[in-house]
Structure formats: C-alpha cells, structure tokens
Amino acid sequence: MSRSESKAWLILSMPLASFLSSSLQRLLRPKSLAIFEACLIGLISALAAVLLKQSIAWLENWQGSISGPLPIWLALPLMGILGGLLSGILIERLAPEASGSGIPQVKAALAYVPIALDLRVALVKLVSTTLALGSGLSLGRQGPTVQIGAALAAQSSRWIAPSPTYQRQLVAAGAAAGLAAGFNAPIAGVLFVIEELLQDLSDLTLGTAILAAFVGGVVSRLLGGRGLIPELNGIDTSFSLQEIPFLLILGAIAGVLGGLFCQGILASLAFYRNWFRPWALSWRMALAGGVTGIVLALLPPILRSSTESQDFLVVGNTTWQMVAIAFLARCFLILVAYGSGAPGGLFAPSLLLGSALGGLMEIAVQGFQHISGAHFFISSPTIYALTGMGAFFSAVTRGPITAIVIVFEMTADFNVVLPLMIGSVASYLVAERLFQGSIYKHLLELRGIHLEQKAPADQRWQTLTAADIMQRRVETLSSQMTIEEARQAFARSHHRGFPVVEAGKLVGILSQSDLGKAVQRQMAGHLPLSLIMSHRLVTVGPTDSLAHVLYLLNHYQVSRLPVTEGRKLIGIITRADIIRAESDQVSGETNPLGPKPEPSYVVYQTQAPATGQGRLLVPLSNPETADALLRLAATIAKQRHYELECLQVVLVPRHKAPSETPVDITASRYLMDHAVQQGQTWKIPVHTQVRVAHDVAQAVLETIKERHIDLLLMGWKGSTTTPGRIFGNAVDTAIRQAACDVILVKLSDRLKLHLPAGELLTRESAYDALLRLVTLNRWLVPTAGGPNAQYAITLMPALTSLSRKAEVRLCQVFPPSETAYDISTLETNAQFLRQQLASPVITIPLCAKSVSDAVIDMAQKDQCDVIVLGASREGLLQQVIQGNIPEAISHHCDCTVILVRKALA
Incomplete structure (x- = not known):
C-alpha cells in the first residue's frame, strides 16, 4: 500500500473508529457496569451463603455420626476443641481480618478505613466459620455471610477496576446480598446496609443493593431451603389490643437486656484480652470450643442445636424452666465464643435470645391472667417469640427497621408486623437510652476506629462534584484545523493538551506527544488534525463525585479531564483545580461573588535572547530583599539553564481600569534595569515586566500563563495576620493556583538591606547583600x-x-x-x-x-x-x-x- 493510500485509509477509517469507541463507552458506562456486577455479586454471595450453610450442617451431622461410640460429655468438648483450634490456626496464618463477626470490618471498609476485603478473606472466612460453627460454637453464620459477600464484591470490583465510589457501592451491594442470602430476606439486606453500614440513599447505591439482595435472596431460597424460622402453618398469629401494654413491656425488657448483652460482649473481649493475652487466637478458640462442648453436654438434647432450639422456642408449648435455661445457657455460650475471637455473628444468636425472652413473657402474661382473674385474649407463644426476636435484635444492632423487616420476611405473615413494630421501637428507645450506639460501633472503637470523627472531613468531600471544581472556560481546538495550525496553538499556549471539538461536541484530545508522533512519521502540516488526535476519551459528567474524578486522573495517568454533558464539552478539570478546591474546603474559603478584577496591563517590558531551557519568575517588590532573591534565583537558573523573568506589579484601585490608569514607573524601571545588569554579570538572560493590576497574585498568575513560566520564586514574610490566610494574600493564591513549581523564601533579617525611605539600590548595597549571602x-x-x-x-x-x-x-x-x-x-x-x-x-x-x-x-x-x-x-x-x-x-x-x-x- 502506497503512502497516499495509507493516508486515505486513515481518513476513511476515522468515522468507524469514532463510532466503535463511542459505542464501547456507552456499553461500559460505570452505572451499567455497576448494575451488571451487582447481579453477579448477588449470585456469588448467595452461592457462598448456601455453601456455608450446607457445610455447617454437614459438619454437624458428621460430628454426630462419629461421636456415637463416645460418651456425649467427651465427644462434644473434643469436637469443640478441635474445631476451634483448626479454625483459629487458619485465621492466624492466612487472614487475621476474618476473626469475629465481620460486620464491623465491613462497616469500617465502607467508611474508607483501610481494612482488607478480598478473595483471601472471603475464603478463609468461609472455611473457618464452617469449622467453628460446625464444631458447636454458639454463634451465627449470617454475620460471616455479610463479610464474605462484601469481600467477594470488593475483589470483583478490583478486577473490573471501577472508581473508589463504585467500589464502595458494590461492596455495600455484596454485604446486602450476603445478609439477604443468610436469612432469605432480601429487603432486610438492603435496609441493614442503608440503616447501619452505609447511610447512603443515592440512586446507584440503592439500585445496586436492591439488585444484589434480590438475586441473593432468590438463589438462596431456591438452593438453600428453609430459613431461620420454621413454617408457621396452622399457628394462629392474631393478637388483641389488650396485649399492647405487655408487648411494650417485652420491648422495654428486651432493650435493657439487649444493652446488657452488648456490654457483656465487650466484657468478654476484655476478659480474654486480660486473662489470656499470651495465648494465640487458635488456643483461645480451642478453649471456647471445649467450654461450649461441656455446657452443651449438660443441656437437654433439644437445646444442644441452635436450629432445634430456635424451632422449639418459636413454636412454644413448654415450661418456663426450659425457656429460662435456653436463654441463660445460650447467652453464656455466645459470650464465651465471641470473646475468643471466633468467626461468627450475633444476628442469629440475638434472634434466638429474643425468642426465649418472648416465650418467658408469654408465660408471664398467662400467669398474670390466672392470678388477676382477668379474661382477655392471649396470643399464641409464637407471636411473643417473634416480637421478642425483633426487639432483642433491635437492641443489639440498633436497627429497628431492619429488625421488623427481617422477622416479617422470614414469616411472610402480616399479622406479626404491628407487634414487631411495638416491641422493636420500644426496645430501641430503651437500649439507646442505657447504652448508646450499636455493638458494631463499640467493637470498632475497641480497635481504635472512630467513624464519627471521620465523618465531617468525609462529608466535605462527598458533597463536591465535577461541576464544583471544573474550569468553565476551556481552550479548545477545532477538528477542522490542520496539524500545522495545532502546532502553532501549542507554541502560543502553556497547555500540554487541548480538547478537540466539532460543533461544540468533544470528539478527541490532542497532546504534545501526539504532535511529536506526527513529526516522527513526517506527516504533512496541511493534513487534518483528526488524523493524529486521540479518540480514546476519558471524561466525567458534571454530577460525578470528586472521588471518581481523582480515580480517573490516577488510573489513566492524565493531568486533565474534560467535563461533558452528553458529548457537549462544558468544562475541564486539572490537578491544580483539585488542589485549589481542597484548599478552599479546608480553609473555608469560597470563590467571591460579584465582579472580578480586570486583567493586568503591561506598561514596561524588556526581552533578552531566549536561550534557556525554561523560565524562572521572580516578582520583586521590596528593595531590601530584591538582591538576595535575585541571587537565589540566578543560582537555581544557572544550574537548570533557565532564563530569569523579573516582575514588578504596580497596584491601582479597583474602580480604575489598569489599562487606563497612568502610573509612575520610575522606581520600577530602575529596579528592572538593575536586574538586567545583574543578569549580565551572572551571564543569565533576564526578561523584565512592569504590570499595572488590581491584585498582585492575579498579575503573577497571568505572567506565569503568558510567559510559560516553569518555576516561581517569591519572597515571603514568614507570617501573616490576615484571618484565613496561611502565607499572605498574594502568596496563598500563587502557591495554590500556580501550575508551575513554586519556591517561597523568607529571608533572615541579616540578609535584608535596611535602606532609608525612598532610597534605591546601589552597586555598593548590592555588593553588601552578596557578601551577606x-x-x-x-x-x-x-x-x-x-x-x-x-x-x-x-x-x-x-x-x-x-x-x-x-x-x-x-x-x-x-x-x-x-x-x-x-x-x-x-x-x-x-x-x-x-x-x-x-x-x-x-x-x-x-x-x-x-x-x-x-x-x-x-x-x-x-x-x-x-x-x-x-x-x-x-x-x-x-x-x-x-x-x-x-x-x-x-x-x-x-x-x-x-x-x-x-x-x-
């Protein structure tokens, strides 16, 4: 193929390449990708939850089969010790993050605390939880499924590499899917993530969480069978209004006991930490397994299994002694297991304790009716058990809405909703009064993680969008320009890249490297710009978050991002814009409204031969420091082969136009001429400018832009008395907005020339300054x-x-x-x-x-x-x-x- 044919092929292929690129971008938009991944996460989380449930059941059955020849008082402790030891060794050596419930770790990760969530953590959590719970430790599997789902989501999001914002949303979706699959309760999974973990109701977060939870709940129900509560077929779930006071009392008691239970969890952790500090995690878990086995061996057979105990307590028809034994024994076993650091959650244990508490309340109500002689309708023990479950769960997690929905979804009975609301809300109010904050908040604080202290700083950044920080005035190139015209545009500007537009729509990006490649390929200057520009557009929308902008800048290693609405270019974001936005947020400074100062006006200028490899700008204002600053600047310029650009700014009032205001520049010209003489002595090219301006910083920034400055060297007083300023008005603005390198110099008093008022620099005074340097x-x-x-x-x-x-x-x-x-x-x-x-x-x-x-x-x-x-x-x-x-x-x-x-x- 000839060279002319190659160029023709390039021209003809550009529309096709542009179409394919735009189509691929539409297909892989972050929101579409997040929704697709949410469905995948829901499926994977459900499969992991079903595998965990079946593995625990298989291990419990296997334990029962091999312990037949052994007496129960020996078999159960041995299995508990062995299971706890193996599970602890696995966690210690492969993933220490897999210990405990897993909910606090997910909560911290969603708050951007650096806690590992990946495939390694998910696998270790799955196997270690199976060993621990299958050997008899009295904890729940639902908390671990939340961490497993979140970890799998975090790992898959890294493979697809979305921004941190999308990663956080997908991790939340994984947590929702894990809880939904654990309880067969998809709505509760979404509500728990919103109520306890994320506190985020954005469209994408809510949508991905709902999709993942829905998929997780459906798959778990199809493959995993029944949930935590048995079928309520044939059980009357109605209740009378006369029972509302008793349900309120049940909620209040659950609130008190739930708060005490949370304190007991913390006390158990402290007990293990203080008394068994030298012991490794595996030995602590082995001890917990042994104690659990001994206690289970002493219990009636129906109370040894958590599942059988739950069924027994929900259905009722038992004595108060059996219910009290179930409550006290399970409470003790939960504290023993959780304090050791074993992998297991508090969801199912809280529901079990609540059902026992509800059963005791129903027996107490029957006794009250018998003693008082009053005659009123008493609901079935199941209603009280279910109300107690929601109330105790609400007291522990401080999620009353989740508590109501999770029990309702497991029963699918509308009759239980009102009792659940009464008990759960009463429990929440009492527990929060006695022991503020959920158990997960306190568990994180034990690790030194205080999420409330991080919130104000996080919220500042969560509110910023691309529209808040973008520059609305954008220098662009037309797609109809030639390569030679583009080369001239680069020569006139300090920018290293330009958006290319056609009819106001972004069609490409042209960088200096693209021009360099065109020169290497010896492409003619009259060819269209579209042949060499990049069609791979990395853009953001005006509503995209700052976190997403930061991710794209870092991931694609670019220094600027076009902001588009559809394909229309409406602004651009550079790294300098982000630094400026950060500074304004931290200092509380905002862009002032009203008219802005007019551009500065050059009234005097000298040019030296442009022989340097870059330019160093030195604003000079104080004759006492001028020579010392010039000497420092010259030293750096000589090493880097730079030219010096000296600037003097003459300020005029805001009501006067700089270009129309006469000023006396005699002293300024003398200072500039002195700088030129010094440059001749040092053999460095020195350019000078005198500008009339409303603001010194604005004049400095305009000079940087117009003269392609690479390094700014400014004098600095060393302190400022202006409220809200760090280095001073001019220096603050320059160091925040100047795109070039910046050096601030606060000279020692012994280096300053203390000249009488009105006296200018002389050759002798300059010599004195050099001697002092x-x-x-x-x-x-x-x-x-x-x-x-x-x-x-x-x-x-x-x-x-x-x-x-x-x-x-x-x-x-x-x-x-x-x-x-x-x-x-x-x-x-x-x-x-x-x-x-x-x-x-x-x-x-x-x-x-x-x-x-x-x-x-x-x-x-x-x-x-x-x-x-x-x-x-x-x-x-x-x-x-x-x-x-x-x-x-x-x-x-x-x-x-x-x-x-x-x-x-």
Whole structure:
C-alpha cells in the first residue's frame, strides 16, 4: 500500500473508529457496569451463603455420626476443641481480618478505613466459620455471610477496576446480598446496609443493593431451603389490643437486656484480652470450643442445636424452666465464643435470645391472667417469640427497621408486623437510652476506629462534584484545523493538551506527544488534525463525585479531564483545580461573588535572547530583599539553564481600569534595569515586566500563563495576620493556583538591606547583600520522602553554591508511637547529596510529637543559617493549612526559610 493510500485509509477509517469507541463507552458506562456486577455479586454471595450453610450442617451431622461410640460429655468438648483450634490456626496464618463477626470490618471498609476485603478473606472466612460453627460454637453464620459477600464484591470490583465510589457501592451491594442470602430476606439486606453500614440513599447505591439482595435472596431460597424460622402453618398469629401494654413491656425488657448483652460482649473481649493475652487466637478458640462442648453436654438434647432450639422456642408449648435455661445457657455460650475471637455473628444468636425472652413473657402474661382473674385474649407463644426476636435484635444492632423487616420476611405473615413494630421501637428507645450506639460501633472503637470523627472531613468531600471544581472556560481546538495550525496553538499556549471539538461536541484530545508522533512519521502540516488526535476519551459528567474524578486522573495517568454533558464539552478539570478546591474546603474559603478584577496591563517590558531551557519568575517588590532573591534565583537558573523573568506589579484601585490608569514607573524601571545588569554579570538572560493590576497574585498568575513560566520564586514574610490566610494574600493564591513549581523564601533579617525611605539600590548595597549571602553555611533540610521533600533535595546542589563552606543536615521526624525508625529514605537522600556536593552531609533522625517544634529546636541548637522545607502534598494540602508548619518554623527561627512545592499539574 502506497503512502497516499495509507493516508486515505486513515481518513476513511476515522468515522468507524469514532463510532466503535463511542459505542464501547456507552456499553461500559460505570452505572451499567455497576448494575451488571451487582447481579453477579448477588449470585456469588448467595452461592457462598448456601455453601456455608450446607457445610455447617454437614459438619454437624458428621460430628454426630462419629461421636456415637463416645460418651456425649467427651465427644462434644473434643469436637469443640478441635474445631476451634483448626479454625483459629487458619485465621492466624492466612487472614487475621476474618476473626469475629465481620460486620464491623465491613462497616469500617465502607467508611474508607483501610481494612482488607478480598478473595483471601472471603475464603478463609468461609472455611473457618464452617469449622467453628460446625464444631458447636454458639454463634451465627449470617454475620460471616455479610463479610464474605462484601469481600467477594470488593475483589470483583478490583478486577473490573471501577472508581473508589463504585467500589464502595458494590461492596455495600455484596454485604446486602450476603445478609439477604443468610436469612432469605432480601429487603432486610438492603435496609441493614442503608440503616447501619452505609447511610447512603443515592440512586446507584440503592439500585445496586436492591439488585444484589434480590438475586441473593432468590438463589438462596431456591438452593438453600428453609430459613431461620420454621413454617408457621396452622399457628394462629392474631393478637388483641389488650396485649399492647405487655408487648411494650417485652420491648422495654428486651432493650435493657439487649444493652446488657452488648456490654457483656465487650466484657468478654476484655476478659480474654486480660486473662489470656499470651495465648494465640487458635488456643483461645480451642478453649471456647471445649467450654461450649461441656455446657452443651449438660443441656437437654433439644437445646444442644441452635436450629432445634430456635424451632422449639418459636413454636412454644413448654415450661418456663426450659425457656429460662435456653436463654441463660445460650447467652453464656455466645459470650464465651465471641470473646475468643471466633468467626461468627450475633444476628442469629440475638434472634434466638429474643425468642426465649418472648416465650418467658408469654408465660408471664398467662400467669398474670390466672392470678388477676382477668379474661382477655392471649396470643399464641409464637407471636411473643417473634416480637421478642425483633426487639432483642433491635437492641443489639440498633436497627429497628431492619429488625421488623427481617422477622416479617422470614414469616411472610402480616399479622406479626404491628407487634414487631411495638416491641422493636420500644426496645430501641430503651437500649439507646442505657447504652448508646450499636455493638458494631463499640467493637470498632475497641480497635481504635472512630467513624464519627471521620465523618465531617468525609462529608466535605462527598458533597463536591465535577461541576464544583471544573474550569468553565476551556481552550479548545477545532477538528477542522490542520496539524500545522495545532502546532502553532501549542507554541502560543502553556497547555500540554487541548480538547478537540466539532460543533461544540468533544470528539478527541490532542497532546504534545501526539504532535511529536506526527513529526516522527513526517506527516504533512496541511493534513487534518483528526488524523493524529486521540479518540480514546476519558471524561466525567458534571454530577460525578470528586472521588471518581481523582480515580480517573490516577488510573489513566492524565493531568486533565474534560467535563461533558452528553458529548457537549462544558468544562475541564486539572490537578491544580483539585488542589485549589481542597484548599478552599479546608480553609473555608469560597470563590467571591460579584465582579472580578480586570486583567493586568503591561506598561514596561524588556526581552533578552531566549536561550534557556525554561523560565524562572521572580516578582520583586521590596528593595531590601530584591538582591538576595535575585541571587537565589540566578543560582537555581544557572544550574537548570533557565532564563530569569523579573516582575514588578504596580497596584491601582479597583474602580480604575489598569489599562487606563497612568502610573509612575520610575522606581520600577530602575529596579528592572538593575536586574538586567545583574543578569549580565551572572551571564543569565533576564526578561523584565512592569504590570499595572488590581491584585498582585492575579498579575503573577497571568505572567506565569503568558510567559510559560516553569518555576516561581517569591519572597515571603514568614507570617501573616490576615484571618484565613496561611502565607499572605498574594502568596496563598500563587502557591495554590500556580501550575508551575513554586519556591517561597523568607529571608533572615541579616540578609535584608535596611535602606532609608525612598532610597534605591546601589552597586555598593548590592555588593553588601552578596557578601551577606555567603554566610549561608549551615543548611537544615527536614525530609519525609514526599515528592516536595525530594524536590528540595534536588535543589540543594544549586542552593549550597551560595555558601563558602556548606554543611548540610538532613533530618527526619518520627512520632513517638513508632517503635522502629525507617531511615532508608534519609540515607538515600544523604547518599545523593554526598555524590553531588563537596560538603559534609549529616543525617539526624528525631523523635518528637511536633514536626515544627523538633525542627525549631534543632535549628536553634545548631545555629543553622537556612531551613529548606518541602511543602506537604496534603496541606496546602490539609496538614500545612491546619498546622501551618512553615509559618511556625519561620516565626520562631531567625534564619532564612525556603519552602518548595512541585507543579500542581
């Protein structure tokens, strides 16, 4: 095929490629993918729940068959010890996250706490729960099915690789499917996720949870057989209004006992932790299995199996002594098993205890009627048992709605709804009064996880969408442009990529690398832009969450994302926009309404030969610091082969237009001419500008954009008195919005030229300033391995060239909570500097609660001349804004402080 035929084929194939790309995007939209995966998750979770149920039943039957020759008092403890030991070993060695109920782990994972949920956890939970419960430990399988479903969902979502937001929604769907399959109650599965785990009612979350729970419930009912409650055929479930006070009393008692039960769970965990601390998990579970076997051997045969006990208590027709024994024995066994760390839940045990409590209440009501001589209708024991189940479940989980629905779904009898509502709500109110918060909240707090403390920060970000942070003014290219016209557009702009539009609709993206490939292929400049642009569009919608935007930026390693409505381009998001939004959220700052300042106006400009590989901008305003800043800038520029761009900003009132306001620039021109002379001395190209503006920061940002600045070096007072500001008005805005690298310099007083009012720089004063600069001999560089700290390290060879005899101290501050210090980063940085410098480099690890206090103490103790800091990626980013470490250091140190920050985008 000839070259012309190849080009023709490219042109003809572009519409087909565009059609296939758009069709694939429509097919794989995140919402469609999430719904499909929700159905798959429901199926897998149901199969896992059925497998767990059948495995436990098989192991119980096998246990009964092999224990025939042995006496019951020996067989049950032996099986309990063996099952607990094997289950504990499995958890210890393969997945420690599989211990316990599993509900707290899922709750924490949905709150973005880093807790493992994957295929490994699911498999270990399945096998270990089978061993533990099949050997007799008195816990439920429904809690583990929630964790298994969530873990399987988390693993599958990673394979398909959606954003963190979708991963969270699919994990919630897996949890709902697990609970639905465990109880054959799909509605309860959805409600529990919403009421206890997620507290999220968004369309996608609710839709995926409903689909997964529906599939899980249907499959479990078809394959797994009956649920926790036996069929109520032939049992009268009606009740009279005269029984409402008794149901309220039942709910109140369940609330009290449920609250005490929760405290008992926590006390059991504390007991094992205090008395059996040296014991491994496997031995603690073996002990729990042995104790359980002994107690079960002493119980009547009908109370040894949880399933048989539940059927016996729901149907009723027994003595109060048997019901009381069932309640007390099961309560003791649950505390023994759960405190050991065995894998098993509290759902089924809570329902069993509730049914026993309801049975006792029904017997008490009959006794009251007999003693008082009153004649009124008394419901069947089943009504009281079911009401007690919902009430006790509500007291433990603090989910009254879930409690009502879960019992109703298992019975499918509308007659039980009103008693359930009365008992569950009364129980919830009493339990919350006596013991606030669900058992899962307190179990997480035992692990040091306080979800309520995380909520305010999370909520700030959950409310942000792409529309909140996008730039609405977007520079675009037309698909009809030629390659040569696109090349000229790149030459005029500092952008590294452009959206390509056709009739207002996004059709592609053109990057500098695309142009580079066109040059390599020697494509003619008159060919259409559509031949070289990328048709693989990664876009977001205006309502997409910030978490989704962050995921796409990271996953596809792009620096900007077009925002589209349909295919219409309505904005663009860069990494700089996200950093700015974060800063505004943390500081409480918002974009002001009303008219914005007019663009600055250039009134004086000089140009030098453009021979450098980049440009360094130095805004000059204070003659006292001008020479020191110029010297620092020149040192960095010389090392990097940059040109210097010097800027002086003349401010005018807001009611005057910068382009129409006459100003006196005599002093400004003198300062710029002085910078040019210094550049000639240093043999560095120096460009100058004098701008008239309403705002210094705005003029700096406009200069960065127009002059393609790579590095901004600004003076910094070291502190600010303006409320809500960190470094000062101009510096805050520049460091937050400048897309280039930024260096802030707070000069020591001994480096400043204290000139009389109105006096300008002279050659002698400049010489004095240079002499003072060479006193910068002792350098202190705190480092923690972040990108900005590494950037500070790379600047050190240039900066230390200002010293006659440089000494560099590299330090790293470790919190007291760390028992072992990892100084590998510290040593790596020191090795790099020793290769670059002919000066001693000392490494110093420090232990302190406060980074700023440690750095200040060291700087004062060693009489350091300069402190070089890398801005935290999180603190203009959150840490620096809230703690303002640079300001604290500069305020308490007389030395020069240099703060560096890499480009935002």
